[in-house]
Amino acid sequence: MFKRYSTKRLVRYISSRTGIASDPFQNASKRSIQETLETDPNLEGFLVNDTSSQTQNAEQENDPFDFSDLPQLRNIPSFMENLEPGQIYSKDQLPLPSKDQPPESKIPNNNDIELTSQSETQLQELIRDYIDYELFQEFLTFMHYGDYYTHPKPTMSLTEFLKSSTPVVVFSKFTNPYINLALEMFIYDTMPLPHQRLLFYKNNSCIVIGKNQNPYKEINLNYANTTQTPILRRYSGGGTVVHDQGNLNFSFMSTKKDFHRTAFTSNIISRVNELIFKEHPMGFTVNVDKIEWDSKFVGLPKFRLSTNGKGDIVSEKDSYKISGSAFKLSKGKSLHHGTLLMNSDLKELGKLLRVSEARQKSIHFTGTESIRSKVKNLGIDPDLFMFESLKAFIEMHGHESHAIQLPNAFESDGKYCRTIVVDDLDHLPQSVWDYYNELKSWDWNFGRTPKFQHTISHHDFECILHVNKGMVTSFDLNILNETSSDFIHQAFSSLLTAIEKEPMKYQGRILSKYIQDQVISDWLKWEVDFGIAYENVGCETTSGK
Amino acid sequence: MIAPLRIAVLPMRPVAAALGSRMLRFNSTVAQANSLNPSAAPFKFSDSVTVRYTREHEWLASHPDGTAFVGITKYAADALGDATFVEVPEVGDSVQVGDSIGSVESVKSASEIYTPVDGEILEANDELTSNPALINSDPLGEGWIAKLKVTDSDQLLDAELFDIDAYVKFLQEES
Numbered sequence: 001m002f003k004r005y006s007t008k009r010l011v012r013y014i015s016s017r018t019g020i021a022s023d024p025f026q027n028a029s030k031r032s033i034q035e036t037l038e039t040d041p042n043l044e045g046f047l048v049n050d051t052s053s054q055t056q057n058a059e060q061e062n063d064p065f066d067f068s069d070l071p072q073l074r075n076i077p078s079f080m081e082n083l084e085p086g087q088i089y090s091k092d093q094l095p096l097p098s099k100d101q102p103p104e105s106k107i108p109n110n111n112d113i114e115l116t117s118q119s120e121t122q123l124q125e126l127i128r129d130y131i132d133y134e135l136f137q138e139f140l141t142f143m144h145y146g147d148y149y150t151h152p153k154p155t156m157s158l159t160e161f162l163k164s165s166t167p168v169v170v171f172s173k174f175t176n177p178y179i180n181l182a183l184e185m186f187i188y189d190t191m192p193l194p195h196q197r198l199l200f201y202k203n204n205s206c207i208v209i210g211k212n213q214n215p216y217k218e219i220n221l222n223y224a225n226t227t228q229t230p231i232l233r234r235y236s237g238g239g240t241v242v243h244d245q246g247n248l249n250f251s252f253m254s255t256k257k258d259f260h261r262t263a264f265t266s267n268i269i270s271r272v273n274e275l276i277f278k279e280h281p282m283g284f285t286v287n288v289d290k291i292e293w294d295s296k297f298v299g300l301p302k303f304r305l306s307t308n309g310k311g312d313i314v315s316e317k318d319s320y321k322i323s324g325s326a327f328k329l330s331k332g333k334s335l336h337h338g339t340l341l342m343n344s345d346l347k348e349l350g351k352l353l354r355v356s357e358a359r360q361k362s363i364h365f366t367g368t369e370s371i372r373s374k375v376k377n378l379g380i381d382p383d384l385f386m387f388e389s390l391k392a393f394i395e396m397h398g399h400e401s402h403a404i405q406l407p408n409a410f411e412s413d414g415k416y417c418r419t420i421v422v423d424d425l426d427h428l429p430q431s432v433w434d435y436y437n438e439l440k441s442w443d444w445n446f447g448r449t450p451k452f453q454h455t456i457s458h459h460d461f462e463c464i465l466h467v468n469k470g471m472v473t474s475f476d477l478n479i480l481n482e483t484s485s486d487f488i489h490q491a492f493s494s495l496l497t498a499i500e501k502e503p504m505k506y507q508g509r510i511l512s513k514y515i516q517d518q519v520i521s522d523w524l525k526w527e528v529d530f531g532i533a534y535e536n537v538g539c540e541t542t543s544g545k
Numbered sequence: 546m547i548a549p550l551r552i553a554v555l556p557m558r559p560v561a562a563a564l565g566s567r568m569l570r571f572n573s574t575v576a577q578a579n580s581l582n583p584s585a586a587p588f589k590f591s592d593s594v595t596v597r598y599t600r601e602h603e604w605l606a607s608h609p610d611g612t613a614f615v616g617i618t619k620y621a622a623d624a625l626g627d628a629t630f631v632e633v634p635e636v637g638d639s640v641q642v643g644d645s646i647g648s649v650e651s652v653k654s655a656s657e658i659y660t661p662v663d664g665e666i667l668e669a670n671d672e673l674t675s676n677p678a679l680i681n682s683d684p685l686g687e688g689w690i691a692k693l694k695v696t697d698s699d700q701l702l703d704a705e706l707f708d709i710d711a712y713v714k715f716l717q718e719e720s
Binding site: 450 | 643
């Protein structure tokens, strides 16, 4: 069942990879490539004509789990050997996102095999050069094993820490979207001017709409209800996004004066682009997505990034959106946040945001509407992305002074910035919970929708609901077929009088109660909001009316 | 015939004077752009209007009877870009200096607008809700955001509020 690979075949394979400008094999003749392969210590025992290992392998032929005939780096880079088990950052030790891809089969097929003639030192140099591996290890320890081991526990409270007049980077370990969005606003509020803050967080599955959006028009409410996906309205502008554990949210806060839509992202983009080894001028031709150290350690970006004028991060080649951007400006401060698609469930994303054309047309709304874009996952390891962003942040805003070294300072190229991992609910001050409660409320998430009109039609009549601040302020009933006029008027009479008396919440379950006829009642409930229970999308509805 | 003459004369003028006059011209354009539109309500409300500006780029047009209009300056409107949504305040709300009285959304950014004085909201410009582009085309006229009753007229003398010259100077320092 095991294939043996002929040298010729490999030569052909390697020669086909001529897209890389400085491919070390590119200028070599076929003959010399063959020699290179045959003498490569990494390929010992791998090639068909390599007799030295054939006898040895014959005995193991029956073991289906033996892949020893596949090429491997003979010498494990020393930095990997020296790591103690607890120090090694291995994907297996970390909680995996629930909706992660199924574990890829470790059985490489013919196409997966990548070769290198580069020596181990070169590989090591590359990693050291481009990832700054020692600092990265320190960062991972800081992130995943508690900052208390390597950094002293801050003696000040979280509020004091965030009020400090230095640049601060915050890593939130919470996955509750309400807490993260509340924490974000709290950090924004407490930031003294003119300083900067950078926050990272990952949320459990949820839908986040822009400040001035209409959830009835943006979200497949029925599906969100079924899957119990929370819906939150954020405090910044822009369109609707879906969060899950496969995407990383960053939030960069600065002064209003320094506000620029692409300043922060373009710096990160240039760093991330440098991590694409395949295009490295050294001619490192190994496909980094596949080689062993990579799959066990860190994922690298799959393609080059670029930015557009609106501040989005897009793929350079085909302009797929990798991260949207949204901004908030107030009292001398500015906030720029984005959701970076690392390994998100894009199918689920599509389902949650699919709204029928008929429904979209039936809602007349002048607020902000989302611009639907094609999206793609970058595939980069979130830790690596955060690490690169942290370095970019320090480079741009870090202090040279030693005064801010403690507590919890992170150093890169002689510049410092304070970092903190927030992972204890007890540390969150009341202001965070105030935001939390607002974000949980129906009045904010749905009630805050700017004025809109919803026209729902039946063959015999149509209803136009005028909704302002989540309340139905007036209800027009137009009869299209006079023969059933009396019946329809009677069915709607209680609802019309009730709305005239007092505006009612725009909720299918509430409105439909006032309809006498069961069929019309069910129809109205469905047309308004699919009759969803708002608790299922994370909202607390305080009063029934 | 006149044009060549001018060119011959220009280099002979002292550089400082030339720069100064250019600056003056710049100032007057900026000042003009950030002055009230004389044909819109905020200007026409009474015979005597006093206009003040804030650091957050709002303008306040106050009238002798204590009524004032609030909006954003041309500079702010240009900086924000095309508005897609304008949030206006609720009529009857009491507001205090620094309270948000609305926001403008443009190119995915939500910008808060603050009231420069204490007061009670008499009217909100509902026209902006259906036509947000007004805030870009006529920010100091038809694009006014709120009309309020000033409760403490002493606040109008606040040193933090600029007159047009001080505001133009502030803009220069900012950029």
